[in-house]
Amino acid sequence: MLSLSNDASTAVEAEGDDLCSLTRLIGDPDGAKETVKKLRALMKKIEKEDSDSEIGVFKAAADPCRIRILKLLKEGELCVCEIMTALNRPQSTTSHHLSILREAGLIRERRAGKWLHYRLSDGAVIELLNQAKLLKDK
Amino acid sequence: MLSLSNDASTAVEAEGDDLCSLTRLIGDPDGAKETVKKLRALMKKIEKEDSDSEIGVFKAAADPCRIRILKLLKEGELCVCEIMTALNRPQSTTSHHLSILREAGLIRERRAGKWLHYRLSDGAVIELLNQAKLLKDK
């Protein structure tokens, strides 16, 4: 099993492990070393960008109930009790899904008296759905 | 609890249930009935579109490992053993994630001898990531 720690010694060990397979792959040890170095650098760059909120966005959209909510809201603002009516799901379930969408930044709320009206937070949400649809159609 | 079945009788019953809360919400029974009708029609339209593959796309992107793979592949084609080197994860784990991305249509494979090279399936994948990033930045 490869180590996940970051200190220098285990990093060197891990590099040794990787070289086993990559040397064979590439055919020469120096080329393999070079490739590993490039991959590590690229990975470091990728891990430095915080991907958490991106993942949150995708997680939020990755549920049938929540996709339905997003598609409903494409037509305009709705309050919670309208959404639960449309979904045909209990209030606690509906509310839970709304809070996940809200925390991911996909929807916004507006209070009007005792009612909360939800809407898509931005045109980017619609674009996100469009891109997913594009991908599915191929 | 609201019924999930589709036949006429239970649909009427369910409509009655919904009217309880929506009538109060809107203030007049006729307006409520109208609203419920609209919501049901909208929902029927939404459920008719097959959202499954869209959900598959979002599910595939909703994992730290897999987001990393997508970002790696933005730089160009890589074979499995390069990807597992970069991710620092066992082969079976890496392969599993690749198969999910492949089935969702986000990546494609190309065989070259005993190696499989993976690449992003389309520019739409990059656009998808961009839209998610846009959303997170607000």
Next chain:
DNA sequence: CTTATATATCGAAATGCATTGATATGTTCC
């Protein structure tokens, strides 16, 4: 301040998903 209503949060059960070692499949080379 009490009651009614709309929504959020909690807690428990059920389900789904990520991870990984072990094993199977497919490819190359001899």
Next chain:
DNA sequence: GGAACATATCAATGCATTTCGATATATAAG
């Protein structure tokens, strides 16, 4: 055909998420 290697699939384990009833919070009205 058999050995070596790259990758996929299987099966078991543990963790995360969904669902939903029960309860809490917030707002409005009397």
